[in-house]
Amino acid sequence: MAKDTKERILDEALRQFSQKGFDGTNIRELTASLGLVKSSMYKHYKSKEEIWNSLLDRMIAYYNERFGSAENLPPVPDTLDELTAMTMRMVDITVHDERIVMTRKLLSIEQYRDERARQLATKHFLTGLTEMFTYIFDGMMKKGLLRNDDPQMLAFAYTAPISALIHLCDREPEKTADAISQIKAFSEHFVRVYGQENRSE
Amino acid sequence: MAKDTKERILDEALRQFSQKGFDGTNIRELTASLGLVKSSMYKHYKSKEEIWNSLLDRMIAYYNERFGSAENLPPVPDTLDELTAMTMRMVDITVHDERIVMTRKLLSIEQYRDERARQLATKHFLTGLTEMFTYIFDGMMKKGLLRNDDPQMLAFAYTAPISALIHLCDREPEKTADAISQIKAFSEHFVRVYGQENRSE
DNA sequence: TATTATAGCGAACGATAGGTCACTTGTCAA
DNA sequence: TTGACAAGTGACCTATCGTTCGCTATAATA
Numbered sequence: 263m264a265k266d267t268k269e270r271i272l273d274e275a276l277r278q279f280s281q282k283g284f285d286g287t288n289i290r291e292l293t294a295s296l297g298l299v300k301s302s303m304y305k306h307y308k309s310k311e312e313i314w315n316s317l318l319d320r321m322i323a324y325y326n327e328r329f330g331s332a333e334n335l336p337p338v339p340d341t342l343d344e345l346t347a348m349t350m351r352m353v354d355i356t357v358h359d360e361r362i363v364m365t366r367k368l369l370s371i372e373q374y375r376d377e378r379a380r381q382l383a384t385k386h387f388l389t390g391l392t393e394m395f396t397y398i399f400d401g402m403m404k405k406g407l408l409r410n411d412d413p414q415m416l417a418f419a420y421t422a423p424i425s426a427l428i429h430l431c432d433r434e435p436e437k438t439a440d441a442i443s444q445i446k447a448f449s450e451h452f453v454r455v456y457g458q459e460n461r462s463e
Numbered sequence: 464m465a466k467d468t469k470e471r472i473l474d475e476a477l478r479q480f481s482q483k484g485f486d487g488t489n490i491r492e493l494t495a496s497l498g499l500v501k502s503s504m505y506k507h508y509k510s511k512e513e514i515w516n517s518l519l520d521r522m523i524a525y526y527n528e529r530f531g532s533a534e535n536l537p538p539v540p541d542t543l544d545e546l547t548a549m550t551m552r553m554v555d556i557t558v559h560d561e562r563i564v565m566t567r568k569l570l571s572i573e574q575y576r577d578e579r580a581r582q583l584a585t586k587h588f589l590t591g592l593t594e595m596f597t598y599i600f601d602g603m604m605k606k607g608l609l610r611n612d613d614p615q616m617l618a619f620a621y622t623a624p625i626s627a628l629i630h631l632c633d634r635e636p637e638k639t640a641d642a643i644s645q646i647k648a649f650s651e652h653f654v655r656v657y658g659q660e661n662r663s664e
Numbered sequence: 665t666a667t668t669a670t671a672g673c674g675a676a677c678g679a680t681a682g683g684t685c686a687c688t689t690g691t692c693a694a
Numbered sequence: 695t696t697g698a699c700a701a702g703t704g705a706c707c708t709a710t711c712g713t714t715c716g717c718t719a720t721a722a723t724a
Contacts, residue, residue, distance in 0.1 A: 267671080283576070289713090298671095299672075300712085304713070310712065370572075373571070374571070375483065384635060387627070387630070422626075423620055426626065429589075433574055456656075490681080491680090505683070505684080506700075510682080511682065667724075668722085668724095670719100671721105672720100673717080674717090675714105676714085676715085678712095679712090680711075680712100681711080683706105684706080684708100685704105685705090685706085686705095687704090687705105689703095691701105692697105692698090692700105
């Protein structure tokens with residue numbers, strides 16, 4: 263029961279920090295959302311700062327678990343259509359999973375105030391996706407699905423526009439459907455430009 | 464002299480808001496940076512909130528003045544090299560102009576707290592650059608410098624990765640030189656993929 | 665059963681925030 | 695010369711913040 267409350271505080275902190283920022287969030291409101299009074303929080307964390315640090319610990323651990331090892335890399339697509347399909351599945355998850363959305367918002371808000379948030383922001387917004395698709399595109403080139411080129415450059419050219427539209431969904435959720443179809447259109451455009459017939463045996 | 468102080472307050476507000484956010488900035492520190500005491504601020508603005516609104520007014524006015532009209536669109540390049548050169552000039556300005564950097568940081572930080580900041584963020588980070596390069600690429604296609612394609616799609620594919628690297632410079636300034644050379648490499652890659660011989664008379 | 669640790673509560677504390685006000689100073693127009 | 699006004703000052707107000715503390719109820723342990 264204790265562990266439960268401690269986790270629930272982190273969940274609610276993520277929710278409120280991602281909307282109002284660390285400074286804009288106060289303990290009274292945070293605990294009230296959990297049906298507690300503010301002093302009860304101090305049974306679980308010794309300060310507001312410790313909530314922040316624990317939240318960042320959890321975010322970093324989650325990121326490393328999910329994207330850190332080469333084991334849970336997605337399979338290299340066997341067709342160009344499958345590249346788009348896989349991309350759309352990933353986009354759908356990342357845009358609709360509330361916790362992931364809140365995490366991105368939080369990193370946007372706090373990246374200039376906290377060093378660890380800054381580093382995690384770069385991974386989330388730039389290097390993480392690029393690395394993943396560098397691997398994927400390298401594999402697709404070897405399969406003869408993509409024209410031979412620098413896989414890292416292609417990965418960057420592919421993921422950055424998609425990432426920009428994901429950010430748009432975070433910022434203006436009412437444009438989500440539109441942004442998703444733009445991502446699909448972009449992926450298909452990308453495939454037309456860089457894709458080629460499968461020449462592998 | 465009065466107008467001067469009023470402007471200086473806005474300048475300092477931009478500086479501090481962009482580092483610590485609206486909530487993390489307090490009037491005492493803000494005015495102390497200008498050699499004033501906090502009560503003096505209220506001779507120029509009736510509240511902290513009014514500073515914020517005035518700052519946003521100024522940012523929006525500046526944006527519209529600079530990017531709002533079709534008149535100050537850049538000239539359409541006559542060669543593919545000139546596209547890259549023009550891009551690098553624009554990047555150089557936007558990455559090194561302190562006020563522009565602070566404006567982007569501020570919009571990143573406050574986009575989820577203020578409706579006008581949210582709208583301006585979308586313009587700064589996405590639609591503004593895309594629209595400008597849609598015009599440029601349309602012109603370059605007509606000149607036969609780029610393969611015929613959807614100019615808006617190409618503009619998006621071109622500007623989103625550049626924008627992502629500009630963000631990286633904001634977030635991790637020590638990587639600026641590296642990011643700029645990445646932008647150059649990307650622009651040259653883009654030109655290789657989409658450019659073609661000039662077939663116009 | 666007696667003991668002890670845990671989780672929550674409510675009152676209170678000190679610090680600091682934004683904001684007000686009476687006052688002084690300097691400038692400029694009448 | 696005088697009056698009015700703009701700009702700046704320092705003391706003070708009130709609200710709210712994060713935090714502490716003593717208390718109670720509960721549930722597990724010995």
